Amino acid sequence: MVALFVLALFILFIAMDFIVLKVQGKTHPAFEKVLSISGLSYVPEMEIKVPDDIVLSKGHLWMKKNKSGLVKLGVDDFVNTALGNISIQNNLSVGKELKRGEVIFEGKVGNKKLKFHSPVNGVVRSINSNSHDREYSDSYSNWNVELSSKDFASGNVTYFSGSEALNWLRQEFTKLDDFLKLHSAMPELVGATMYDGGKMVEGVKAGLNDKAAEDFEKEFLSL
Amino acid sequence: MKLSEILKPTFWKVVSVIIVTVGLYSTYFRFTRGLGASTNLYDTVPWGLWIGFDFLGVGLAAAGFTIAATVHIFHMHKFEPIVRPAILTAFIGYSLVATLLIVDLGRPENFWHPLVMWNIHSVMFEITWCIICYTTVLVLEFAPVVLEKFNLKAPIKLLKKFSIPVVIAGVLFSTLHQSSFGSLYLIVPGRLHPLWYSPLLPVHFYISCIGVGLSMIIFESYLIARAFNRGLNMNILSGAAFAVLIDLIIGFLLKVFDFISTGKLALLTVPSKETYLFYLEILIGTFIPIFLLSQKKVREDRKWLYFSAIFVIAGFMLNRLNVCTTGLERSAGYTYFPSFDEVSITLMLVVLAMFAFRLVVKFFPVFEEEPILHSKQNNVLETKQIILSE
Amino acid sequence: MLKEKGLLFDVTMCVGCGSCYKACKEQNKLPQTNKDFLKDHLSENTYTVVEQYGDNYARKLCMHCDEPSCASVCPVGAFKKSDTGAVLYDGDKCIGCRYCMQACPHKVPRYEWEKTQPRVRKCTLCHDRVKAGKLTACAEACPTEATLFGNMDDLIAVAKKRLKENPGKYYQHIYGLEEAGGGHVLILSPVPFEQLGYTAKLPKESMPSLTMKAMEKIPPVVAVGGVFLTGMYWLTKRKNEIAREEKKSNKGIKV
Structure with a gap:
């Protein structure tokens, strides 16, 4: 009897946690959609999450519409993985009207600036000033700009969500791998600094030259 | 974290506060009124939920020695990232067990007696000493993490020198006391139901603790992923799951051998409460997880791996509690069910243990070696990011 | 040196008067626990009971094993086998883990559950009286000599003689002589012992040896x-x- 009681208690707490997460609109780690990256030469083995309520744009900004109809935007996992710790510089002010394709903010990597483009038409509602306090948070809770947008779901823009997003990200990472191959002048050297077994490139400071930055923008950040 | 964020009520925060408040009151009640008023224990059922929970806690914390041995003795460095969480789990688990044991002792003020009054024939005496020694080992194994935080390099160097003997000692102490929890019942052949009583009880306990310790690490990884928004390293977890599978199969074969060699097979056809609970234990803790984990697809699927770990843990809980409650019920002639105070004190300690884990993780670099990029802290990201160099 | 003492309880001679029960309570200054002594059970305030099974009365008390489980399992050595044969408990050492109660094959030790500084309670084979050269209180009080006190050698001889001389009267077994390695309380009965609530089917080897096999x-x-x-x-x-x-x-x- 005691055995069944303790077992029931254990199951009850697990079930309750599922329900709590459901009510909060979050996904339990066991049920997350995850893309695992492996077998690439320059991109390390890892897992990329795409929550169900997230929509990705072709320019690697994620969007999430909340109940009041406002859309939060931020940089996705792909960019954070590829560029590391980029600092976002907001040049917009609240109330500014934004057309699709216009620069929404810039990301600073080393001494280079990369332009991110707004995937929707909209009006800037708020800007997250402390978006860099990233401890214990992931890309998708770290938003940069909030817009009110009327054409968020309109058909002529390329968005990805769910398993579609995972497939697209897989292609993007493969593309990134080729990109890194092309832009690393001494592949043997990079190869030698890799971990045993792993694919991690360690200890080399990020140094983007003009050409690489330009190409990266063209390849990955354009709409 | 800001104060406002800490005070922001969430479901689990509210539940935790309630559990701890009620538990504290029960603790006060237990120490002022005695065991008779606060528990449903009885002369023929002297051990109840608390001792049962100690059995669970020690088994679930077994990954502390298995993972340390895998990485430091067998040099399988793939598992390096889970060494620290495993050791921390073991340390907190053992602290919980020790606290609960003191609550359960009739004369808690005499808890230090085994240190000076020896009876080397007693399994309980051996367990007490092994647990004290192993907890010391765990402190030594976890000390570098604390020292790293305060940047004290000299003591870390010193500890590194002794790290291998310390790990070996930890494995030996664990082997002894994990199996000795089974030896506790060797002396009661007339009281423990033959479905569970066996001269091999210590071996059964040892083998099952290895599997469940690893399953607990898997289960815990999901809890950590959920609580700290971290990724899951499926590569490591699948590896651990494979070890669980091997362990479960060995444990099952040993059980079959045990039943055949002692002629207990006929017991399986006797319809009784014990038989049904035994079947349930084997089904949940052995058959289902072996069936699931033997498929590579399951081991690599995060949803199914999670459920497999839950099955192993649930089966283990049934096994240990069957040994220390169900199997003794018939001979005791008394049906024991834990009292409110017993349950609330136990729940309180579980909540406090989880809180302690959270706190340590927040302030010390427990996950530092995890290779997943996207949810890393900033400084780590910088050294591990992918470069766009010339 | 004192020869090891013990008790022989003969069910065929017991009339169920309860003298032993009352004498034990008096000797150990224990409070009354039940108006009808036949309905009482062992507890922290009752070290021996007389139980009725049809026409037979059976005494229950600590069997004072030769190799006591309680002494073997106690982590702090609170139980000791005395040179009188009694198994004695030292409450000052005890930490209250209650492993003795779990381990006892005869389910004898009882606990002071209601106290905040509880002790384990059980028959002491009237250690102080025996040391002073007296009988145990129960043996002294018994009007029919159903409970005999004496040296173990003598008691065993008496028991064997009774079984031999009256084969029809007795179930041919001395309970307590070999059970769980043997002890200092022997019991004779006209019926099989499980019918009188004794734990039958106990192995002959001492219980601590089962643990020692693993500890070795x-x-x-x-x-x-x-x-x-x-x-x-x-x-x-x-x-x-x-x-x-x-x-x-x-x-x-x-x-």
Whole structure:
């Protein structure tokens, strides 16, 4: 009897946690959609999450519409993985009207600036000033700009969500791998600094030259 | 974290506060009124939920020695990232067990007696000493993490020198006391139901603790992923799951051998409460997880791996509690069910243990070696990011 | 030196008067626990009871084993076998783990559950009286000599004689002589002992020997385990080193 009681208690707490997460609109780690990256030469083995309520744009900004109809935007996992710790510089002010394709903010990597483009038409509602306090948070809770947008779901823009997003990200990472191959002048050297077994490139400071930055923008950040 | 964020009520925060408040009151009640008023224990059922929970806690914390041995003795460095969480789990688990044991002792003020009054024939005496020694080992194994935080390099160097003997000692102490929890019942052949009583009880306990310790690490990884928004390293977890599978199969074969060699097979056809609970234990803790984990697809699927770990843990809980409650019920002639105070004190300690884990993780670099990029802290990201160099 | 003492209880001679029960309570200054002594059970305030099974009365008390489980399992050695044969408990040592109660094959030790500083309670074979050369209180009080006190050798001889002389009257077994390794309370009965609520089917070997079989393996496990782990440490380390060196030399050739 005691055995069944303790077992029931254990199951009850697990079930309750599922329900709590459901009510909060979050996904339990066991049920997350995850893309695992492996077998690439320059991109390390890892897992990329795409929550169900997230929509990705072709320019690697994620969007999430909340109940009041406002859309939060931020940089996705792909960019954070590829560029590391980029600092976002907001040049917009609240109330500014934004057309699709216009620069929404810039990301600073080393001494280079990369332009991110707004995937929707909209009006800037708020800007997250402390978006860099990233401890214990992931890309998708770290938003940069909030817009009110009327054409968020309109058909002529390329968005990805769910398993579609995972497939697209897989292609993007493969593309990134080729990109890194092309832009690393001494592949043997990079190869030698890799971990045993792993694919991690360690200890080399990020140094983007003009050409690489330009190409990266063209390849990955354009709409 | 800001104060406002800490005070922001969430479901689990509210539940935790309630559990701890009620538990504290029960603790006060237990120490002022005695065991008779606060528990449903009885002369023929002297051990109840608390001792049962100690059995669970020690088994679930077994990954502390298995993972340390895998990485430091067998040099399988793939598992390096889970060494620290495993050791921390073991340390907190053992602290919980020790606290609960003191609550359960009739004369808690005499808890230090085994240190000076020896009876080397007693399994309980051996367990007490092994647990004290192993907890010391765990402190030594976890000390570098604390020292790293305060940047004290000299003591870390010193500890590194002794790290291998310390790990070996930890494995030996664990082997002894994990199996000795089974030896506790060797002396009661007339009281423990033959479905569970066996001269091999210590071996059964040892083998099952290895599997469940690893399953607990898997289960815990999901809890950590959920609580700290971290990724899951499926590569490591699948590896651990494979070890669980091997362990479960060995444990099952040993059980079959045990039943055949002692002629207990006929017991399986006797319809009784014990038989049904035994079947349930084997089904949940052995058959289902072996069936699931033997498929590579399951081991690599995060949803199914999670459920497999839950099955192993649930089966283990049934096994240990069957040994220390169900199997003794018939001979005791008394049906024991834990009292409110017993349950609330136990729940309180579980909540406090989880809180302690959270706190340590927040302030010390427990996950530092995890290779997943996207949810890393900033400084780590910088050294591990992918470069766009010339 | 004192010869080891014990009790012989003969069910056929017991009339169920309860004199032993009352004498025990008086001797140990225990409060009344039940108006009808036949309905009482062992507790922290009752060290012996008389139970009725049809026409038979059976006494229950500590069997004072030769190799007591309680003494073997106690982590602090609070139980000791005295030279009188009694198994004695020292409440000052006790930490209250209650393993003795779990381990006792006869389910004898009782606990002061209601106290905040509880002790284990059980029959002491009237240790102080026996030391002073007296009988136990129960044996002294027994009007029919159903409970006999004496040297163990003598008691065993008496018991064997009774079984031999009256084979029809007795179930041919001395309970307590070999059960769980034997003890200092022997019981004779006209019916099989399980019918009188005694724990039958106890193994003849002493209970602590069951534990010792496992405990004996500790030194070899530590020795073999220590050597094995150290060996594996060096082996796997060397293996990794060799693998690394090979990798390096392979690369060297390519360049």
